[in-house]
Amino acid sequence: MTSSSPIRAIVTGHNRGLGAALAEQLLARNVAVLGLSRSRHADLHTRFPALLEEIELELGDPAQVAQWAASDALRAFTSGAQTVLLINNAGTMQPVGPVETQNPAEIATAISLNVAAPLMLSSALAAASVDATDRRIVHISSGAGRNAYPGWSVYCATKAALDHHARAVALDANRALRICSLAPGVIDTNMQAQIRGSDKDRFPMRERFEELKQNGQLATPEACATQLLDYAFSDAFGTTPVADIREVGKPA
Template identity: 35%
Template sequence: MNKHLTILTGGSRGMGLAMGQQLLAQGYHVLSIARNSSSALQSSASKPEQLLQWEQDLAQSAAAAQRLSAWLATLKSSGWASITLINNAGVIPQIAALSQVSAADMINALRVGLEAPMALTSAFLAATQSWSIPRKVLNISSGLGRRAMASQAAYCTTKAGMDQFSSCVALEEAAKPNGARIVSLAPGVIDTDMQVQLRSAAATDFPDVARFAGLHTNGQLTSTNDAAARVLAWLDRADFGEQVIADVRQP
C-alpha cells in the first residue's frame, strides 16, 4: 500500500495552501481543515478522492477534534502507508500591547493557535494509536515562540505553548511501542498576510515595526512556495522527531 494521508489545518491560504498543493502534486491524499474551502487547492487535486476539505472554525476546538476523531474511526490503517497531522493554522490578534487587546480577540488567537492543535493532536493520536504504520505530527511554530516581542503576547504565547506541548507529547509517545514522532518546527520568515500585518502596524502600537518592514524591503522573506517545500522536506527527514524543537534554518 503506497497511499499517504496528510491532515492539514489552515490549508486554504498562505504556506498552508502551498503545502497542500505540493502534497497533492506528490500524490498524497489530503484532508484540509480551514475556515473556508479553497478553489486553488481543489484544482490541484488530480482526482476528487485525493482531497477532502472541511470548513471548520478551529476556535471551536472541541467540535473540530470530535469531528476528526469520528472521521478517523471510519478509516482502516491497512489502507494507508503513513498518516501525518500538520497543525499549521494560526491567527494574529490586534497588534498592540496586551492591555489594548480585547479579551475576545486574544482568546480567539489562543484557541486557534494552541488549543486547537492540542485538541486535534490528542484526537489524532488516540484514534490511530493501534495503527502500525508511521505516524507523525508536525506543529508549525515560530521564532516568536522562542523570543519575546512587545505587542505580540498572544501569538508568542501560542507558539511557545506549541513548543512545550510538543516536547511533552514526544516524551509520552517515546514510551510507546509504536509511538508517533512529533516536531515543532519554526519555518523562518515568510511572505504571508501576517508579515503584511506586522510591517503595516503603527510604530506606536508595535515597537519592532521597522525591523519587519526591513525584512520586506531587503528581500529577506521566503516565498510561501519555498517555505512549504522546506517544511515538507523536514517532514521527510529520516531523523524526523529526534529533535523535537527545530528550525528549518538549521542544517
Template identity: 40%
Template sequence: METFIITGASKGIGLALSKQLAESGHQVIGIARTQPEDWTGALFISHDLTDIAGISKVMSRAATEISAEAEAVTLVNNAGTVEPIGFAAANDGQDIEKSITLNLTAPMALSSAFLGGTESIKTRRIVNISSGAGRKQVKGWSAYCAGKAGLDHYTTCLDAEYENLKAVSVAPGIIDTGMQEKIRESGEEDFPQIEHFRDYKRSGKLSTPEDTASGLIQLMQRPDFNELPVLLDLRELPK
C-alpha cells in the first residue's frame, strides 16, 4: 500500500486519479477548494491553493495522516489553470499573478512542505502535472506557458537535490476537462488556435480523465520509474 497526496482532487484528472488509486487499496489524501460528493479517498483537505500562506499547515495535516503501513509516499501536483487566455498586453496583472501562483508557486510550496514533512520516509516521489505548452510557445497562453516551463525546470532541480526522491514533470496530453471548456469558450483574437481545440472535441480526439489517470498510475508503477527522465510526455513514454 502506498500513500498519494493529490491536489486538484475535486474534478478532472485529480478526481479520476484519486478514485482509481483508492479503489486499488491505496491511501489517498485529496486537496482542493471543495470536496466532491463522491469522494472515496481516506481524507480530503479543503484549501484554496492560491493561499500560499496556508499551504504549510495543509501539508502538515496531510503528513500526520500518512499511514504507518505506506511503502512509499507520492505528492501529485495536479491543480492548475489555463487562464488568463489572451495576448500578453491584454493580461491583467492580478490574473497573471493568480496563474503563476497556482501553476508554479503553489506546487513549489507544496513540494517544500512535503519534503520537510516526510523526511523519515524512505521512498518519496513528486509527480508534477505539466503541459506541452511549457515546452513550446503558444500564442495567447503566455502566462500558462511560463508557469509550466517554470514547473518543468523546478522539477529538474528537485530531482537533482535529493537522493531519496524521484521527481518527474509529466505532460498528460489533451484531456476532456473543465480547462478544455474554458479554452473552447475563448475567442480567436485571444487564442488563434481555438478552432483546433474545438475540432479536438468535435472529432473525439480528447482523452478522458479516467484514461489519463490510468496512464499516470501505470507510469508511477513502472519498475524503472526512478530511472526515467525528469521531463515526460504521457503519450511518448520510453518503452
C-alpha cells in the first residue's frame, strides 16, 4: 500500500465493534490505517482501497505476534509519516466466573490477547517508527482495570496491567512518544451482549449492565470513537498516562 498521508494509524481488532468504528473514522479523516485482526473487515477495504491495509493475525498467539513484529512490516507502513498512532483495541473479557471455575487455557489466551500483544506491538512500533516526530500509543483500558468486579478477576488484572504499563512507559520520558491507557466507557458492542448473557452465578453484577442497556445508557461505538480520536490527536494527549474518555473527552 502506498499513501502520502502524514499520519498513519495501526488499529488492532479493527473488524468489529469499537475497533471498526475507529478504523472507519480514521479512514474518513484521510488517515492511512493498518488493521490487525484475525479476520478482515467486511467492506472497509472496498470503500478505502488506497488507505487501508489489513493483516490477518491471531493476536492471542504471542509467537505469531512476535514473528510479525520482527518483520519489516511496521517500518514499511510508518515510513515517511510525521505522526504515528497505535490503538491497542483488541481484547477479550473471557473467562468470566469465580477463580475456581476459570479454564487455564482461556486465562492464557486472555493474557496473550489483552496484555502480551499490546505490549509487544507498543515496543515494536517505538522501535520501527523512529523517524516520526510524533508517536502516540492508546491502550483501550476499562474501569475494570481500576475497580475490582466479582467474576472478572482475569479481565480486571489484564486491564490493570495496561494501565501500569502506560505509567511506566511515560516515565521513560521519550519526548517523541506519548502513551495513555484510556477507558472508553460502557459501549454497546458484542462484548456488552456477552456480559448480559453471562450466568449470574459467574458474574453477579449482570443486572447492572442489563439496566444500562434498558435505560439507553450505553454509548455507541461511533460516538465513542469520535471522542477517543479527538483526544488521541489533541495536544493534551499523553499528559496523563491513565485516563477515562468520559472525563478527558468532555467539551471545553
